Amino acid sequence: MSQAITPVVKVQTPFKRICSQFAESPVAMVGLVMLVVVMFTALFAPWISPQNPYDLASLDLMDARLAPGEKGLNGQTYLLGTDGQGRDMVSAIFYGLRVSLYVGLTSGIIALVIGSVLGVLAAHLGGRFEQVIMRLVDIQLGFPAILVALVLLAVLGKGVDKIIIALVSVQWAYYARTARSAALVERGKEYVEAARSLGLKGSRIVLRHLLPNAMAPLIVVGTVQVAHAIALEATLSFLGLGLPATEPSLGLLISNGYEYLLSGKYWISVYPGIALLLTILAINLVGDQMRDILNPRLSR
Amino acid sequence: MTAFILRRLAQSLLVLFVTSILVFGGLYLVGDPIEILVHPEADQIEKERARVALGLDKPVVEQYYLFLKGALTGNLGNSFVYAKPALEIIFERMPATMELAILAMVISVFLGIPLGLYAGLRPNSPFSRFIMTSSIVGFSLPTFWVGLLLILFFAVNLGWLPSTGRGPTTDVFGLQLSIFSWEGLKYAFLPALNLALLKLALIIRLTRAQTREQGLLDYIKFARAKGLKSSRVVGVHLLKNILIPLVTVIGLELGSVIAYAIVTETIFAWPGMGKLVIDSIFQLDRPVVVAYLLVVVAMYIIINLVVDILYSLLDPRVRIAEQH
Numbered sequence: 001m002s003q004a005i006t007p008v009v010k011v012q013t014p015f016k017r018i019c020s021q022f023a024e025s026p027v028a029m030v031g032l033v034m035l036v037v038v039m040f041t042a043l044f045a046p047w048i049s050p051q052n053p054y055d056l057a058s059l060d061l062m063d064a065r066l067a068p069g070e071k072g073l074n075g076q077t078y079l080l081g082t083d084g085q086g087r088d089m090v091s092a093i094f095y096g097l098r099v100s101l102y103v104g105l106t107s108g109i110i111a112l113v114i115g116s117v118l119g120v121l122a123a124h125l126g127g128r129f130e131q132v133i134m135r136l137v138d139i140q141l142g143f144p145a146i147l148v149a150l151v152l153l154a155v156l157g158k159g160v161d162k163i164i165i166a167l168v169s170v171q172w173a174y175y176a177r178t179a180r181s182a183a184l185v186e187r188g189k190e191y192v193e194a195a196r197s198l199g200l201k202g203s204r205i206v207l208r209h210l211l212p213n214a215m216a217p218l219i220v221v222g223t224v225q226v227a228h229a230i231a232l233e234a235t236l237s238f239l240g241l242g243l244p245a246t247e248p249s250l251g252l253l254i255s256n257g258y259e260y261l262l263s264g265k266y267w268i269s270v271y272p273g274i275a276l277l278l279t280i281l282a283i284n285l286v287g288d289q290m291r292d293i294l295n296p297r298l299s300r
Numbered sequence: 301m302t303a304f305i306l307r308r309l310a311q312s313l314l315v316l317f318v319t320s321i322l323v324f325g326g327l328y329l330v331g332d333p334i335e336i337l338v339h340p341e342a343d344q345i346e347k348e349r350a351r352v353a354l355g356l357d358k359p360v361v362e363q364y365y366l367f368l369k370g371a372l373t374g375n376l377g378n379s380f381v382y383a384k385p386a387l388e389i390i391f392e393r394m395p396a397t398m399e400l401a402i403l404a405m406v407i408s409v410f411l412g413i414p415l416g417l418y419a420g421l422r423p424n425s426p427f428s429r430f431i432m433t434s435s436i437v438g439f440s441l442p443t444f445w446v447g448l449l450l451i452l453f454f455a456v457n458l459g460w461l462p463s464t465g466r467g468p469t470t471d472v473f474g475l476q477l478s479i480f481s482w483e484g485l486k487y488a489f490l491p492a493l494n495l496a497l498l499k500l501a502l503i504i505r506l507t508r509a510q511t512r513e514q515g516l517l518d519y520i521k522f523a524r525a526k527g528l529k530s531s532r533v534v535g536v537h538l539l540k541n542i543l544i545p546l547v548t549v550i551g552l553e554l555g556s557v558i559a560y561a562i563v564t565e566t567i568f569a570w571p572g573m574g575k576l577v578i579d580s581i582f583q584l585d586r587p588v589v590v591a592y593l594l595v596v597v598a599m600y601i602i603i604n605l606v607v608d609i610l611y612s613l614l615d616p617r618v619r620i621a622e623q624h
Binding site: 254 | 563
């Protein structure tokens with residue numbers, strides 16, 4: 001991502017400037033560290049988990065619903081307890097994090113690509129095409145994301161691919177709107193006029209000139225949207241509409257613990273929730289600082 | 301203005317029409333409701349009889365045509381499960397959702413604006429920093445999980461408030477509402493708070509941003525230079541101007557609160573239309589799902605329209621009629 005926001009200019013490269021400005025906020029740095037830890041955990045879940053939570057052979061029903069810190073029959077200590085099937089919560093959370101992040105990032109990237117291409121094209125081509133795209137964006141943004149995703153999932157059914165489709169459908173419009181307005185601003189600038197005077201092809205102007213320069217606001221929208229996507233996926237899975245039980249994300253883990261909550265077995269729901277909260281919080285803290293840095297109105 | 305409203309209403313009808321086609325067609329592709337509705341031991345003849353009774357034996361285009369014909373006379377079909385008109389069931393459940401949504405908006409507005417004003421007027425005070433950091437946390441909290449925590453803390457551990465369900469209702473102008481009795485309010489408080497949290501964070505951040513932006517403008521400086529009391533500058537001059545964008549956002553957020561009530565109602569077993577639609581999706585009760593979506597989309601369109609009109613009335617610089 002850093003490459004995209006390091007165009008031209010010498011002296012202190014923008015990348016270095018952004019890094020040093022970013023480090024000015026201790027809260028944002030905490031967010032960044034949290035984010036790195038979360039990403040690391042998700043990436044290496046199979047190697048750092050005490051147990052493979054979906055290898056049924058390694059589960060023991062006798063170990064079900066153990067409180068945090070209790071020892072199981074095989075002598076293993078369950079730091080965060082176990083769920084209704086005797087699954088180690090630490091491992092379940094690590095694996096769940098993996099699924100949640102995968103779904104959030106994949107849908108975010110696909111939506112970013114589709115949305116920014118459509119948005120930049122709309123700004124570049126104008127006319128009918130722009131009208132149709134922006135009308136679609138208006139309609140899409142006029143409805144709450146959860147409603148659109150809910151209907152799509154009711155129709156599509158469960159599955160990782162289905163939830164990614166649903167999340168892309170509710171997110172692309174944000175990117176399209178941002179990309180269009182950024183590209184409109186850029187298009188009026190002299191370097192684009194210069195490129196045009198040089199007789200460069202339209203596709204080259206869009207890909208090499210407009211798109212890279214419209215990237216900064218897109219990255220800001222991107223961080224916020226990925227956090228949204230992760231929260232939305234968790235919500236939908238909690239409602240029983242997102243992921244199948246074979247690939248439990250954090251939302252599904254929370255949902256599984258819901259039935260035990262009223263009987264005081266809080267850990268099955270609460271710990272996956274804390275993992276979810278920390279993930280979203282980390283992304284939002286980083287995104288908040290990025291927005292301040294990349295906002296030209298607040299630039300120092 | 302009239303032309304604008306008419307044009308918007310015509311557009312809205314188009315949106316409703318397209319929504320109905322997409323949802324109707326989409327839901328038609330999902331599963332066979334008969335398998336869920338008829339008891340498991342039913343034989344083929346019984347199933348066929350049920351299919352004919354519900355009109356599911358006809359081709360989808362004809363089903364949609366019949367639906368559309370009914371829709372024009374205000375009949376969106378009968379629920380497969382309740383064997384009552386779908387609209388009637390939704391309107392029965394609507395007051396429960398609306399009182400929750402409005403209570404949530406009231407909580408977030410009456411807490412959010414003062415907190416946002418404070419954070420905007422004293423951006424560097426420790427309390428402001430605390431407000432702003434908490435609002436990021438509030439933004440990041442997954443609503444459904446907060447709902448679980450609220451139940452765990454206030455209902456299970458402390459036992460102060462009931463965990464789920466809706467309290468006794470009283471008849472208010474023909475509507476069954478529960479928030480006008482103490483007992484009912486006790487049931488409504490946790491779900492409303494849950495629903496309010498996300499909007500609270502949003503309103504705090506928006507109010508703060510507006511306050512900081514407007515606070516630098518000349519009219520505020522001038523009012524202060526005139527020697528007006530700070531309370532008057534903030535309470536009259538500033539508040540009036542930051543309320544304009546806030547009204548827009550609050551209006552639009554009411555719509556999103558109604559939609560997000562689906563989650564809160566599910567957690568708190570609140571018998572509103574959100575809970576109804578989730579149940580109906582699982583029971584493949586198509587008419588109820590279609591009717592719910594059309595009702596919510598219509599509410600959305602109306603809220604949007606009212607907000608646009610209100611905006612032009614509040615801000616004389618924006619005159620709808622001249623724009624179009």
